[in-house]
Amino acid sequence: MAFDDLKDKITPRNASRETSPNRGTSLPQDEAISSDRKPLREWQDEKGIDREGQIKLKRIVHMRYQHPDLGEISTFLRDFGMSVAKKTDTKRWFKGYGKDPYVYYAQKGEKKFLGGTFEVETYAELEKASKVPGATQIEELTEAPGGGYMVTLTDPEGFPINIIHGQTLEEEGPLPEILQTNYEVQKPRVAKFQRFKPGPAAVHKLGHYGLCVQDFPSQLHWYTQTFNFAPTDFLYVNPDSISRLDVAVFLHLDLGPGYTDHHTFFMSTNPTSHVHHCSFEVHDFDSQNLGHEWLAQKGYKSVWGVGRHVLGSQIFDYWWDTTGNMVEHYADGDLVNEETPVGWGAAGDESLAVWGPEVPKWFLD
Numbered sequence: 410m411a412f413d414d415l416k417d418k419i420t421p422r423n424a425s426r427e428t429s430p431n432r433g434t435s436l437p438q439d440e441a442i443s444s445d446r447k448p449l450r451e452w453q454d455e456k457g458i459d460r461e462g463q464i465k466l467k468r469i470v471h472m473r474y475q476h477p478d479l480g481e482i483s484t485f486l487r488d489f490g491m492s493v494a495k496k497t498d499t500k501r502w503f504k505g506y507g508k509d510p511y512v513y514y515a516q517k518g519e520k521k522f523l524g525g526t527f528e529v530e531t532y533a534e535l536e537k538a539s540k541v542p543g544a545t546q547i548e549e550l551t552e553a554p555g556g557g558y559m560v561t562l563t564d565p566e567g568f569p570i571n572i573i574h575g576q577t578l579e580e581e582g583p584l585p586e587i588l589q590t591n592y593e594v595q596k597p598r599v600a601k602f603q604r605f606k607p608g609p610a611a612v613h614k615l616g617h618y619g620l621c622v623q624d625f626p627s628q629l630h631w632y633t634q635t636f637n638f639a640p641t642d643f644l645y646v647n648p649d650s651i652s653r654l655d656v657a658v659f660l661h662l663d664l665g666p667g668y669t670d671h672h673t674f675f676m677s678t679n680p681t682s683h684v685h686h687c688s689f690e691v692h693d694f695d696s697q698n699l700g701h702e703w704l705a706q707k708g709y710k711s712v713w714g715v716g717r718h719v720l721g722s723q724i725f726d727y728w729w730d731t732t733g734n735m736v737e738h739y740a741d742g743d744l745v746n747e748e749t750p751v752g753w754g755a756a757g758d759e760s761l762a763v764w765g766p767e768v769p770k771w772f773l774d
Contacts (some may be wrong), residue, residue: 565624
């Protein structure tokens with residue numbers, strides 16, 4: 410072979426290489442989760458968790474906050490995608506388009522976190538919650554839309570968590586249209602044109618909330634022993650040391666074979682105890698981006714987003730409300746069940762998002 414022919418087949422060391430295009434893959438959970446993992450039931454047995462003694466939470470239903478200006482927060486929550494279900498001079502209940510009579514409760518007063526609220530299946534389960542040390546008496550929610558009965562527990566660092574039973578649910582909807590997407594070789598949308606109306610990203614339901622805690626091991630023990638919270642993913646520091654330390658956890662509701670969101674509750678280690686954020690589901694990527702633009706045009710302060718998380722896979726955008734609480738929209742999250750192994754990964758910015766704006770350095774402060 411002549412040298413001139415051969416050199417065309419040789420790539421010089423300093424020649425530029427083709428950049429691989431990006432791609433997305435919906436991986437089975439056994440491939441998506443890192444090799445550092447173990448079965449959920451094995452983890453629970455190692456921790457001595459009495460699953461029969463747990464308070465069995467069915468789902469998360471609403472958040473509770475105290476705000477100094479109900480008018481301001483009402484305007485923000487409407488722009489965020491909720492509507493007023495009921496109001497009095499000192500209280501507000503806000504709903505989405507899901508089956509819950511409300512997804513957010515606000516009362517007048519100095520800024521205060523009043524806890525996330527979870528539904529239990531039976532009144533007996535509510536009574537079990539009322540017997541936890543420090544729990545309130547069972548209260549009938551006579552003013553609230555949908556009624557029901559509620560108990561408030563307090564965790565070791567003083568955060569409230571509310572347990573509810575007996576609400577009358579509403580008919581879901583109207584549901585937004587599931588739009589067809591045309592891809593390069595699959596084009597099911599024929600003679601139909603995508604059109605969108607500007608406005609808030611309508612909230613469907615509450616998805617999760619998160620806390621920053623000082624004593625991470627004690628808090629994790631309390632939540633996973635007291636309730637059927639189960640870890641989906643842990644984040645750790647000191648990966649190359651025998652002193653590797655778990656510093657954050659994404660917890661789902663253990664419903665056995667039934668599927669549930671990747672996380673309903675989140676905790677991370679922090680020098681100060683405080684609520685981090687709460688998160689509400691919206692319909693899809695387009696509605697989320699339109700809602701993001703709507704909030705920006707109204708002059709609200711963005712925290713982070715729009716982007717896509719790694720753990721949980723959700724598309725996210727975070728905002729400051731008018732009282733200084735962080736709230737999130739999300740869409741397209743993962744589902745897990747008892748067959749999903751517990752995973753571990755290194756903490757760091759790269760563990761938070763696969764695409765989106767750079768994460769604020771103080772995001773988990």
